[in-house]
Amino acid sequence: MGFYEKLMSLDRRWVYLCVAIAVVLPFLLEEFGVPIFIPPYITPEVKSVYNFVEKLREDDVLFLAIDYDPMAKAELHPVARAVLKQCFKKNVKVIISALSQNGPGMAEQLISQTAKEYNKVDGVDYVYLGYKPFPALVIMGMSQNFKLFFPKDYYGTPLDSLPMMAKVRNIKDTKGVIDVAAGSVADMWINEGAGRYNYPLALAVTGVMAADYYPFLNSGQLFGLVSGMKGAAEYEYLMEKGGYMKKEEFDASRGMPIQMFAHIVVILFIIIGNVGYFMSRRKKS
């Protein structure tokens, strides 16, 4: 068997070995204190979400919808956290809702933790509305008046008594909505929310869902889209470049080297196989 034929019929255990190395290597390097970081390619749809928040001025209000449950935490938590950090650092005010049934507790943890980091006060710098069932209805309601479904916030304080809510009556009074969602709530924000009441909307969704939402990006119904772990890693990188985040705080980006290496391994083996195929065919002819 010639060299090229051998390239075509490598024992598959070599492939396994390379995949194993690609996955284990980043862990080992981290163990020895040399974490790898490869700057990702920044897609325009993530960049536009970042820029949107970046352009907000002090005391502007952003609406952040946290519509996922702990099942999708690994993929979506990093984006939600990054957006919150960016806002808090810029002194942008945030209103947050959590319309996924098992999500509110998790969202509360994230918010109070991040707020503590930046010394932000509930009711002054941010408001957490919490959960109400029937998301489509709640979204329409919030677009008209927050008090319709949330006379009180998550902690039981009447909205009227929150200084921050004096200026904002409904979502249209905010600068826009960033919805971090796993599941059909994203569709409801597009159709029932931004579609009816016409405010800027961006989505952050899981990797599996992303393909379904690109058409909305093209048609202009969304101004940005962050898809899964990869989008989150891009966002974190932008945050780092903008000085909002340190590399040690990275969350999604830590998993990315593994993904990159594994993808490179797969592509390399496809190339090896094809080089072997073409060269051995050329030799024959």
Next chain:
Amino acid sequence: MRRQLPILVVFISGIFMAIQYFVPSEPAEFVQEYAMDWVIVIGVFAMGLGLWSLTKVNWIKVQRQTPGWGYNLVTILGMVFMLVVGLIWDPGLGFFPGEKSQVSGTWFMNFFWYIYLPIQTVMFSLLAFYIASAAYRAFRARTILASILLVTAIVIMLRLIPLGAVSGINQWLANWILIVPNMAAKRAIWMGVGLGMVAMALKIVLGIERSYMGRD
């Protein structure tokens, strides 16, 4: 009769359920819920058959001491152990133990967490290796079709690898593939599958296809 009558039963129950779908009234609703329970209850009793089959196949090997019969014994013991702790030992509340067997720390749940789940998740994660070896083995540009398959797969995978300006074009191409040809193929497959499924269902209900119902 042993074959015709069951096929008649399929016909009647099939037509009945198909019509029921268009009737919103309360009796129809009751019938639908009741019929779904039939399916569940028959399935539960059938589990007895399944366990019997698993035991028999393995027990024959143990009895004849065919090579590797020890492993077959492991299967039987594992199954019997789970049944015993799950139904009798762990709940410890007599005949109607409710959901007590789900309590963590019991033998039943420990076996689930530390024996069943690790093996199951590892089997699942083997896919990471297999997806690489399958790509290596199958993605050869032998024909036009194989080349298309290979190129699109690479375009999609390259999204994750930063390549400067190339990434920009690649990203656009990948998104286009996902929202145009990918979407079109999915819709066409689903519509075709829908027609195929209904045709198959009609053939069964009307008794044209009866190869599954045995002989007299």
Next chain:
Amino acid sequence: MSLVDFMWMSIGALLTLFTFSYLYKDNPFYKFAEHLVVGVSAGYFAVLLYYSSFMPKVIDTVFRPIEWKYFILAFKQIKPEYLLAALKGSQWWYLVPGILGVMMWTRFSRKLSWISRFSLAFYMGIGIGASIPLTLQNYVLKHLTSTIQPVNFTSLTGIWRLLIVILVFCTLVYFFFSREHKGAFGASAKVGIWVLMIAFGAGFGLTVMGRVALLAERVIFLRDYWVELKYFLYMLFKYGMLL
């Protein structure tokens, strides 16, 4: 972490390694793990089915509501009206599927096994019948309506929509069975199979990420175990020195 938890986690880690060893080649460790998981999971599922389906659908509907006091009296004193009182709360009609279920067990006997065909017939008939309208609705009509979109030549969205319609058309043409793929018909079918291959390539490429994440998760599990193990060995060593 308590010692008991540590022991269980060790079993989990060991079985993880056993199963991974299969990648190199089939071996006794994998064989053991495989046979064990088949038995344990079959037993697990049966127990689950017992509590989640048999109890609520048979015991709780038919038997639990029976007033056994009256039931026994009815036979002792031969008074049928007591029987009625005993059965008052019972949803006795759930006995029908129960009987069909028991009929499945005639398969244990070679001679009577044909009786089980009635249970199978109900099972399949109900499932198939219900799926006829549902399939046409959810597979055919739904995707037909979502493909029909206004197209135009002035925006990218409009052009892509038109392209989707054309590609759906070609792909469906590929699935025609009773016409030879020749001429224009054959050309569309050819485009159709290309579209299919593009979609399959995309599907393949998209899945890699999720699968790699699963593997990474297992590596994290083993790494966490390694930390525990180091601690355990350290403690063992320390106390060993003391002794």
Next chain:
Amino acid sequence: MIWVIAFAQEESPLPPSQVKVKDTPNDNGHSLTITWKSSPDSAKILGYEILRSDSPDGEFKVVGQALATDTLYKDKGDKEKESPNYFPSHKNFYYKVRAKTDGLSSESEISLPAYAFQQWYHAGKTPVLVAVLIFSTLTLIFISKAKKGKELYVRPLAGIGAVDEAIGRATEMGRPILFILGLGTAADIATIAGFTILSRVAKRTAEYKTRIIVPCNDPIVMAVAQETVKAAYMDAGRPEAYEEKNIFFLTSMQFAYVAGVNGIMLRERTATNFYMGLFYAESLILAETGSIAGSIQISGTDQMSQLPFFVAATDYTLIGEELYAASAYLGREPLLLGALKAQDWAKGILLICLILGTIFTSLHLDFFANLFKFSLE
């Protein structure tokens, strides 16, 4: 804060008018639909409250809320008498609608009474019913045509052509054939398509005297598979060769089942593997293990997400609809081929609707697309 005070000084809003109640259509008779004309002050109101009573001078209780832009509300309850949310049929109810601002409100006049009753036909599902009727008629027409002995052409399918060759290969090698019916239940149509293919394959293995192994993931699937194979052996005239122990149950849990099947492939060294039915993530594990064991593999599934892996890792794949057509191809029975012709006609109709629909919709004539729109409400 200024905003709050400004609100409190407002006068109460004008009430909504023309409150009408009627039975909610297409339901089981435990719901009423209330409609109204929105309040002239709809710009400043927060929303509406819907109130219900069983007599015009009785106590009205709030049963629901609606948005300021709404003019319709469905008052829906449970059918169980024991439920606290029980909504009786055939009982008259009166309604009022209350417009609400921050602290103030005003009520509409009381509606005329109405009662809820059940329907015997769901009008929203008419497009589905029409589709079922058209498709059934087509099938019946072409089957009766086929009965008259009309010859039908079917184009060749690669996967089907390979079946005989694959069985022959197993026979030559003296090794068994493995048939996997996937993870579906016997009520899933993909699995049933698997049975119909199994029947034809088993008939040939009976003729060739080759062993066929069918490990199952569901006990009922096992029972049906046993019936199928037994009948196939009888048809082939070799009932004595049928062995029930080759069609057995493994386990119902996905990856435990895969582990078991992997073991069978490697140790029985199956020459040919068939995968026909409903498959999920395990598809690639099965196909790769089969390829390690050196088996010829023929697969078929309707699961879009798994087709890429079958296409890449097995030798032949029946894509989507082809899985359902396979039994007709293998059996060559005229009736089944007739049904295939009906499928093609249905596809033709679908294509015409697609093109016409796109043209009409692009010209802003929505009536055509609306013909296919069903509603489950």
